[in-house]
Amino acid sequence: MKKKIILIDGSFYLYRAYYALPNLINSKGYPTGAIYGFINMFNKIIKINPNSYFLIVFDNKGISFRKKIFNKYKSKRKNMPNNLSIQINPLLKIIKAMGYNTISINNIEADDIIGTLALQAEKKDYFVYIFSLDKDIAQLVTQNIKIVNPINYSISGPKEIYYKYRIFPEFISDFLALSGDSIDNIPGIPGIGDIIGKNLINKLGNLKYIYNNLDIINNINFRGGNSIKKKLIKYKKLVFLYHKLTKIKTDINLNLNDLNLINKPKKNYLKSLFKTYKFNKWLKKYK
Structure with a gap:
């Protein structure tokens, strides 16, 4: 049976979580909505995809090659709110403590990381499921690489992409x-x-x-x-x-073999993080 690898558009989930819970703070007044919402959604993905590998891909700082050749590229995008940006490092610590990996590369867009890893995984005979709403990602779809809608979890292969966009x-x-x-x-x-x-x-x-x-x-x-x-x-x-x-790049300098897709959870550290951010809902799980 083929192994399944889940590639998650982390930036989408980050913003979705932040705007869903913009006013959530802990007892010290620290904003925690993006962290809580993200982990909540990630736990659901884990639950509905047993026996799978997971990798969360984020955009990072820097100027992509696209911006260099076309200055107006994504120029309408607003800067990340400060209340969101300060939640990123704590979120990454929690994800890592849970035993999962994230990846971001300066000056490289998340789509290009996803594209490169998706094709490498397909060549290694994985089924690849990409959780994203990005229309660009549709170009990666094959019989073995599919898109999962992160809101309703519908799965799109080549036929579904054609029915949606009327092109392959x-x-x-x-x-x-x-x-x-x-x-x-x-x-x-x-x-x-x-x-x-x-x-x-x-x-x-x-x-x-x-x-x-x-x-x-x-x-x-x-x-x-x-x-x-x-x-x-x-x-x-x-x-x-x-x-x-x-066109999504699928040949950036990145090797799937070099990424640790399986790690043991650091339960004590995870408990301390949950205590810090007052996530009592998940703290009970580790008592």
Whole structure:
């Protein structure tokens, strides 16, 4: 039976926990909502995935290669609230004391860590389940790599991704480069929205194939084919730049074999942490 590895988008859970419990503090006035909410959700993931390996992936400080080549990338994102940032180190200590591992790398986005580890795990014959709501992650989906919705726990493989987006996983990055991604502040080609972008991909293929076959756009039942062709030619350099932003890297310098996926819980240390942050709910478990 294949082993299962769970890769968790830690940044998503961190913010979700923080905004769900923004006013939770311990008796000393220290904010604890993000810590409590995160561990609560993580425990649920552990419970519904017995006999699995777990790794939580976080974004880290620094400037990613995407920001270097396109300064407007994610420029609409707000800075992390101070009440959240001061909860990160205590959270990491608790996760480690529970016997689980986290990973973050300066200047490397979490998506690229997840992409690299997911492909390595697949080659080692693991089933990979990625807990994330990030649309970019959909491009990693195969028969052995699936996305789990962190809110309702629905599982998406290649068919589910196609039903949701009307394109197959391997074309997600091409589609986002063409149509844009407002969340990451990627403009896409003006006038090429979701519908035209999906039609181009479904009828022609990926970006390279589209640009190698511009002359047949008028022959494949496209309304306004000449206008679309002119836009594609005008914005060619930009769309290939955008594709560098939307394509998840799967070859960063990281080896799954070097990560400790199984560790013994440090129960006494964990109890002391739970006492410090007044998490009596979990303290009872270790009496």
